[in-house]
Amino acid sequence: MFSVLIDQFWSLTISGIALGFIYVLISLGYTMVYGVLRMINFANSEIFMFGTFATVVITRDVFHYTSLTTHSTGFRLVLILLLSLIASMLTSAVVAVFVEFVAYRRLRARGTNKLATLISAIGISIVLSETMRLLTHSRPTGSGRVLEKISLGTLWGANIRIDNVLTIVAASIIFILLDRFVKLSRMGKAIRAVSMNEDASKLMGVNLNRVISTTFLIGGLMTGAASFFFVTVYENTKFNIGFSMGLAAFTAAVLGGIGNIRGAFAGGIALGLLETYASAVLGTQWKAVTVFITLVLVLLFRPNGLFGEAIQQTRA
């Protein structure tokens, strides 16, 4: 039973971390919004889904990639990857700001209770996924292989694949940029101020609406980056892809301590590893069971998640 884990430990670990980084980026979408609004953005799964289609559109429609096209190299490869990443990030960011405007802003302005906002977010989420379902006739969409999944060598017997490395390195850079932005920039400080005390920050002259829109925008950018990595690694998407990925990322956010961006990081990586190890040891059919039992156990002992209370000041 454990022989697979021992035999394939590093190979499992690397793919677990790569998957974990995708979770990290999506869970930032949840955690950023929760940080400022104390509300779950249930439409984040659809923000992710729209991002995946942006990458597909760039590769399939702009660069005419089919499932039979040979992969690209050199400058063309970098160009396609970069354009896809930007397109996914921008698409998700636009959808996120749209969601904030439609589902949150007006309700907030009228002082409705949080439950109404929650339902309107779920509503917009359904509208978004059903729209994509109709546009794609519910069919799965494959993406051509732009990046040949070559092996960069082996490390402790594990095959180091370029798509995993790309995900881990690029997602780390994006995460560090976000962390620095929230810590050091003027807007970042405003976001943290609103997160700690909304009324006090208003009194200090923080423009609440702008902060909230920016938070949605940043959350969307992060989720969009996740969409790009997802399509690059797994080469497919579907109108309902947001549900399973969104649920996993939300779990990661809660596991790490929702509202805390470093918590999202820890939660995402932990979840990616946990899922991969559990599938290897117990069989894939036990993956979800293991994940949620672990989540419940963690919350029993640390009700605010792994990092919930420990580093309040970095709340985003």
Next chain:
Amino acid sequence: MNKKIQKALAVAATATLALGVVSISQAQAAAKVTTVSIAYQGPLSGGEAQTGIDEQNAVKFALKQYNDTNPAVKVTLVSVDDQGDPSVAGTVAPGTAANKNIIAVVGPAYSGATIASLPYYKAGNLPMISPSATRVSLTNPKDKASYGGPVFHRIPSTDAKQGPALAKYAVQGVTSPKVYVIDDQSSYSTGLRDYVLKQVAKSTLVGKDSIPNDATDFSATLSKIKSTDANVVIYTGYFSQASKLIKQLRGAGYKGVFAGGDGVLNQEFADLAGKDAEGARLTGGTIPLADADPALEVKFKAAMGVASGVYAVESYDATNIILAGIKAGKLTRLAMLNWINAYSGTGVAGNTISFDRFGDTAGAGFINGFVITNGKVVSKGQIK
């Protein structure tokens, strides 16, 4: 007048009107006995849609040929989309059963969806002929939960035949095979898996896994395949997951055989997986229309605008059995059921079709092998 009374009156008036409309339309229907409906049920949207669209095209083709002869009784088609999903099938089947114009169903396409639909069709005495549901228990009266008699019939042979054939076909020409078997936890998939496992020699089976139908990341399974050094992977699920699995397998450097059953047997599998699908070995109790009757395939293309897909022959045969019944004046569900039970005729492939008392065809008994070659599903003939 009291507001409440006003409201109640309004409701009553609307109801009377609505009932009136219903009774008029029923009267109209009764006057026009010259039109009856048959239903096609299968996945027309969702990940497996291509299967349903291919099958329904064959049903439409048979109907078109029939209606073009200007028959006394016109037949219309009702499309029932169950997405191949038992939970969706359970919600659309009651409506199909309640629609008295429908006198027979071609389908459901999938075994799980069939099991979910059966209670309604049994209660409504609605006869069914499935072109592709292969789970063994559907025609096993000892299996109370999924036995389809007396309304269920099917054209293809069952997974009891397909499982061993798939296991044999997967290892053909492989020296010292190491077989890894994966299912997707659906009724079809686990059933087929069990029959595959019966055939795979204990010494060659190196592992198995069960991956939920909505999984996106297969890396744990890939690691297990790698650690067991398997050189034959058999997947008993459906094509949309199979295309993801084979992409990730090839991406991880797996060079061995990939084999799948009739759930994977679909042109869209090759389209979605692209180059990675090359050489994949698939099985199915079906014969391509172009092989069974090339002249009919030409007519099919001309009439439908597309080439026929998987299970076209079986869908066409199933529809023609029902149409023959309508020609013979069997215009009620019960008359149609008796007609199908007593039916004996020849299918497109020249085989004799008649049903035993459990709903299986007496004549069916072959499983064909297919290989993805240059992005196309190519038939390799019967697996011996």
